[in-house]
Structure formats: C-alpha cells, structure tokens
Amino acid sequence: MKKLLLTAALVAATSPVFAGDVVRMGTEGAYPPYNFINDAGEVDGMERALGDELCRRAELTCEWVTNDWDSIIPNLVSGNYDTIIAGMSVTAERDQVIDFSEEYIPPEPSGYLAMDAGVDVSQAVIAAQAATIQAAFVAAQGWTLVEFATPEETIAAVRNGEADAVLADSSFLEGHANDGLQFLDRKESIGGGVAIGLRESDGELRAKLDAAIQSMKADGSLNKLIVEWEVGSTW
Amino acid sequence: MFEFCADPASLEGISWFACYLTTGKHMSLYWSILTVLSLLLITAPTALLFGFAGASAARSGFAPLRWLGQIYVAIVRGVPDIAFFLFFVIALDQGFEYLRHQALCPDWSEPIRQGNDFIVCKAAKLPLSTAPQWVHEVYGFFLAVITFAIVFGAFAANVLLGAMRAVPQAQLETAQAYGMSRRQVFWRILVPQMWLYALPGLSNLWVILIKATPLLFLLGVEDIVYWARELGGSKNARFTDYPHGDWRLWYFLGLLVFYLAFTYLSERILAKVNRRLSRGQGIVGATP
Numbered sequence: 444m445k446k447l448l449l450t451a452a453l454v455a456a457t458s459p460v461f462a463g464d465v466v467r468m469g470t471e472g473a474y475p476p477y478n479f480i481n482d483a484g485e486v487d488g489m490e491r492a493l494g495d496e497l498c499r500r501a502e503l504t505c506e507w508v509t510n511d512w513d514s515i516i517p518n519l520v521s522g523n524y525d526t527i528i529a530g531m532s533v534t535a536e537r538d539q540v541i542d543f544s545e546e547y548i549p550p551e552p553s554g555y556l557a558m559d560a561g562v563d564v565s566q567a568v569i570a571a572q573a574a575t576i577q578a579a580f581v582a583a584q585g586w587t588l589v590e591f592a593t594p595e596e597t598i599a600a601v602r603n604g605e606a607d608a609v610l611a612d613s614s615f616l617e618g619h620a621n622d623g624l625q626f627l628d629r630k631e632s633i634g635g636g637v638a639i640g641l642r643e644s645d646g647e648l649r650a651k652l653d654a655a656i657q658s659m660k661a662d663g664s665l666n667k668l669i670v671e672w673e674v675g676s677t678w
Numbered sequence: 679m680f681e682f683c684a685d686p687a688s689l690e691g692i693s694w695f696a697c698y699l700t701t702g703k704h705m706s707l708y709w710s711i712l713t714v715l716s717l718l719l720i721t722a723p724t725a726l727l728f729g730f731a732g733a734s735a736a737r738s739g740f741a742p743l744r745w746l747g748q749i750y751v752a753i754v755r756g757v758p759d760i761a762f763f764l765f766f767v768i769a770l771d772q773g774f775e776y777l778r779h780q781a782l783c784p785d786w787s788e789p790i791r792q793g794n795d796f797i798v799c800k801a802a803k804l805p806l807s808t809a810p811q812w813v814h815e816v817y818g819f820f821l822a823v824i825t826f827a828i829v830f831g832a833f834a835a836n837v838l839l840g841a842m843r844a845v846p847q848a849q850l851e852t853a854q855a856y857g858m859s860r861r862q863v864f865w866r867i868l869v870p871q872m873w874l875y876a877l878p879g880l881s882n883l884w885v886i887l888i889k890a891t892p893l894l895f896l897l898g899v900e901d902i903v904y905w906a907r908e909l910g911g912s913k914n915a916r917f918t919d920y921p922h923g924d925w926r927l928w929y930f931l932g933l934l935v936f937y938l939a940f941t942y943l944s945e946r947i948l949a950k951v952n953r954r955l956s957r958g959q960g961i962v963g964a965t966p
Contacts, residue, residue: 465808473908475917480908482918483702506811510898514764520794521768522775522803523898540794595911599924618914622923644795 465504466648467524468494472509474594475618476672477530477637480509489672490528493547496664500655513574513592516540520642526652527640530612532576534634542643544652546636547665551675553577555627556616557608558601562627567607570597576634577610598624614674686919698920707905711936714891714901717819721826722884728831733838739860747835754832762829763896767821771804778802818898825897830887837879841872874955881948885941906933 470478472486481487486507498505508524519527519541532550533543553576555564565586571578573590581588589606591597598619600606608627609616620626641649659665666677682689683697698704735747754762775798776790783799790797800806805813845868853867894901910926 467807473911475914479917480703482920484706485702487917508811508814509900511895514896517768518898521772521796522798525807593907593911595907595924595926598912599926602924618916619912642795642797644792644797 465506466498466526467506467508468498469508469510469515469519469524469527470494470529471512471515473512474530474615476614476674477612478528489668489674490530492672493659493665493668494526494528496659496668497652497655500658501651503651511592512572516640519640522642525641525645525648529640530615530637531640532634533636533638534576534579536579537640540643542641542645542649544639544641544649545656546638547656547659548637548669548675549678550632550634550636551612551614552630552632553580553610554613554616554630555608555610556598556601556620556624557627558604558623558625559607560625560627562607564608564610564627564629568605570600570606570609571611572597575611577612577631580631580633581610612675617673694920701920703905703909706900707902707909710900710902710905713819713899714894717822717826717891717894717899718888721823721830722887724823724827725830725834725883725887726880728827729834729838732831732835733842734864736835736839737842751832751835751839754829755836759829759890759893760896763825763893766828767825767897770821770824772796775802775804778804815899822894822897822899826887826890830883833883833886834880837883838872838876840879841874841876842868844875845871871959874952874959877948877952877955881944884944884948888937888940888944902933902936906930 470486470490472478472480474488476489478486478488478490486509491507494505494507510518510524512529515527515529515531516537518524527541530548531537533546537543555562555569557567565584568587568589569581570589570591571581572594573592578588578590589600591600594611594615597606597609597611601609601624602622610631613626613630616626639652641652656665659668660678669675669677680696680700682693683700686694686697689697732747732750735743736751738744738747775796779786779790779798779802782801786799788797805817849867849871850863853863858866892901892903895904906929907926910924910929912924913921915921
C-alpha cells in the first residue's frame with residue numbers, strides 16, 4: 444500500500460509546504476534501556492521519553508528515525524536527521540565532527556560482564572560495540588579487542604565463548620546479567636556524560652534543546668526519568 | 679492483535695506464539711518481506727533496461743557512445759558493491775539536493791559545505807524534513823532501486839554483450855544480404871535470438887540480486903535481515919511483554935528457508951522460460 448503512494452509522495456516532496464519545524468530525532472533502537480524498539484515496533488526507552496518531553500518544552504514537532512550505530516554520525520552531518528539521541532557519550536573526537544547539547548545523563552562508569560568472575564581483563568579477549576568509547580578504551584590499553592556492529596552481538600560473543608568479557612555502559616549490561624553472566628568488580632571511567640549530538644551549524648536547535656534540558660534538570664523531571672529507566676546516577 | 683493477547687504473561691504454548699508472532703514488531707518483519715519482493719520486482723526489469731542500453735551502447739558504431747557503454751560496464755563492475763552502496767548513494771542524494779537547492783533557493787548566501795556539514799536550504803531537502811516518515815522510507819527505497827539497477831545493469835550489460843556476440847554471424851550477414859538495414863538486423867535478427875544465450879547469465883544475476891537485498895539496510899531501508907536480527911536478539915522482561923533469550927538462530931533459519939525457497943522457485947520459473955525460448959530454435963546451445 445505504501446509503495447502505491449509513491450507518486451503522491453513525490454508530488455508532496457516537491458511542493459515547498461512548511462508545517463512548522465520538524466526535528467528528526469536519530470537513534471539506534473538497540474540499546475535498552477536508553478533506546479529500543481518496543482513490541483509495537485516503535486522507538487521506546489528513556490531517550491524516547493526524554494526526547495518527546497524536550498520537544499514539548501521547546502515547542503518542536505519531533506519525528507523518530509532509527510539508524511545503524513556505525514553510520515549514525517555521517518548520516519547526521521549529511522542531513523538525514525537533525526539530532527542523535529542514542530546514549531552517545533561526549534568525547535573530544537566526536538566533538539570535532541559534531542556538536543553536543545548539554546549532558547542529560549551524568550558520566551557513568553562502564554562495566555564488564557563475564558561468564559567467569561575471575562577474568563583478568565588485560566589478558567582476556569574483550570568484546571565491545573564498534574565506534575564506542577569502550578572499544579576505543581580497550582584498543583588504547585593494548586588489550587585484545589573484538590568489535591561488533593550491535594550491542595546484542597557483544598553479549599552473544601561472551602555467551603558463546605568468542606570473548607571473555609564485554610565492556611559497555613553498566614545500565615545496558617544490567618539487563619543481561621543473568622544465566623551465568625556476571626559483573627566484574629572492576630569499572631572503567633571513560634568519556635563524558637551522555638548528550639544529544641547535533642550538526643555544528645545547527646546552533647539554534649542546540650540552544651533550544653539546551654534550554655529544555657536545563658528546565659528539566661531544574662524541576663527534577665530529568666532525575667525522575669533517570670531513576671525510572673535506571674540509566675545511571677541522577678544530577 | 680487477538681483479544682486473548684491482553685495479558686501475555688498468562689499465556690502459554692500456541693496462544694503465546696500466536697500473540698508473539700503478531701506483535702507490531704513482527705508486522706514490520708512481514709512488511710519488510712513485501713519491501714524486498716517489490717524491490718526485486720521493480721529492480722530486475724530496470725537493471726535489464728540499463729543492461730540492454732549498456733550493451734547496445736558498447737557495440738555501437740558511434741565511438742563516443744561505445745566508449746560510454748564500455749566505461750559504464752568497466753567502472754561499475756570494478757567497484758566493490760559495498761563501497762558503491764555506501765558512497766554512491768550519499769553522493770546521489772546530495773546531488774539531488776544540490777540541484778534542487780540551486781533551483782529553489784537562488785538567493786542563499788551561505789556555503790553548502792560547512793566543515794563536515796552538508797547544508798542546503800529547507801525547501802531543497804529531499805524529502806522535506808516535514809514529510810512523514812513513510813515518505814523518507816519510499817525515497818530511500820527509490821534510491822535503492824536506482825543503485826541496484828546501476829550495479830546489476832553493468833553485469834547484465836556484459837551478459838547481453840556476450841549473448842549478442844554468440845548469435846551466429848552468418849545469420850546477420852544473410853539478413854544484410856536480404857537488404858535489411860543495420861537497425862533492422864539488430865531488432866529483427868539479433869535481439870530475438872540473443873535471449874537464449876543470455877538466459878543462463880541473467881538467471882545467475884537474478885539469484886545474486888536476491889541475495890544482495892540485505893544491502894538495503896545500508897541505504898536505511900529496514901529489510902528482512904535487519905528485523906530478524908532485531909527480533910531474534912534476547913529480550914528482557916523489563917522492556918517487552920514477550921521476554922525470550924537469544925533466538926537469532928531460529929530467525930536466521932527462517933531466513934535461510936525463505937531465501938532457499940525463493941531461489942528454488944526462481945530456478946523452476948527460469949527453466950520454464952528457457953524451454954519456451956528454445957522452442958523452434960535450430961541453433962547451437964538450444965535445448966530441444
């Protein structure tokens with residue numbers, strides 16, 4: 444049915460009608476509790492709740508889009524969507540390519556999940572999602588790193604023995620700490636807090652979102668979301 | 679979907695699966711099967727058209743046209759598919775937006791490239807950022823069809839070129855001796871006979887095209903493999919009414935069956951087409 448409307452779509456796409464500002468929110472949809480696809484097939488999670496509230500406060504109309512983690516920054520700068528709201532930590536490297544809003548989740552130490560609590564991470568094979576702060580960290584330590592495109596695969600790699608431990612945000616790992624997988628005592632403090640990624644030329648949108656985040660911090664509603672979804676420490 | 683699905687936690691066995699397999703997310707999976715099938719049905723003829731044009735150009739008597747055809751086939755066949763799908767599509771998309779930008783916003787003063795950012799005026803965005811999500815999806819689908827058609831068109835051009843050369847030269851000369859023009863020889867003698875020679879190569883391409891559809895995800899179109907991976911991943915009871923472990927194996931087995939059945943069906947149909955084309959052909963290679 445959708446495809447039959449192709450012609451209608453092309454007509455609609457060529458007529459310059461503006462129904463207010465629509466901000467396209469890009470996310471990964473595979474990283475609970477930050478963002479995931481729910482049973483109904485829609486984007487859900489802490490960031491969905493946060494994003495919708497920010498859009499309401501900033502009086503923006505928002506539309507949710509999912510994109511592969513690997514190409515999430517290239518597709519932002521080439522304009523396929525306007526924000527990245529996907530549990531992305533602020534780092535200096537990313538900051539050179541894109542801009543970040545004010546942080547909405549404070550820096551959280553990353554944790555390890557392993558089948559055996561006695562794993563020595565410096566001698567072990569560590570799984571991490573490609574292009575994350577955790578993957579960069581393991582590589583910088585000179586340890587053995589195996590990278591995967593999706594968070595799900597990093598967990599599966601530890602379960603089937605391909606890797607000895609997985610390094611990721613603790614709140615994500617929390618949901619997988621069962622059936623023999625357990626946290627190591629060791630934690631790593633890497634990277635900054637989590638913020639919304641924006642194009643460097645998009646100062647106006649950034650100011651609007653910053654103001655909305657500040658107002659949510661001020662009235663405690665952001666802390667409420669963080670507690671509700673268990674995504675780390677509160678402000 | 680069903681009424682008894684209201685409380686999934688209380689369900690067991692078949693009724694659990696009935697509810698599980700009809701969630702909105704699974705509907706997206708079934709929908710993506712239609713996406714892939716319609717992509718194949720639209721792309722195959724388009725690629726054949728590209729291939730036919732490429733092959734005709736490559737054997738043209740007019741040198742620049744011949745070079746154009748040969749360059750198209752050589753370049754596209756030489757570039758890895760994945761590189762083509764990653765870079766060409768972004769370039770194509772930005773090219774469209776650039777042209778629209780020039781036409782729609784002539785008094786725009788800022789540069790289009792600002793550092794890493796590619797910025798065109800709002801009216802030139804394709805699709806407009808105000809357009810609903812399905813318009814974006816249809817546009818992505820349309821880009822996918824063009825890209826697949828260009829890539830597979832180059833391979834088809836080579837197959838068709840070979841097929842054209844396989845038609846016995848003596849027949850073409852006889853046609854010329856009867857007073858047919860070059861164009862008449864091409865359309866009346868060469869083209870009707872070349873399909874028989876082209877079919878094995880083209881059926882090969884068709885099967886490769888079926889298997890190449892997961893590249894759709896690189897273009898932002900959510901295909902069967904994406905949904906199988908997403909649905910199969912382990913689900914925690916905190917985030918879903920239907921928690922389960924890592925079921926990707928089962929989903930991928932399902933995909934295996936789907937692709938095998940599809941290629942098997944294609945083989946059967948192509949064998950029929952081959953028999954039909956061979957009928958009455960007294961030339962080498964025809965199966966009676």
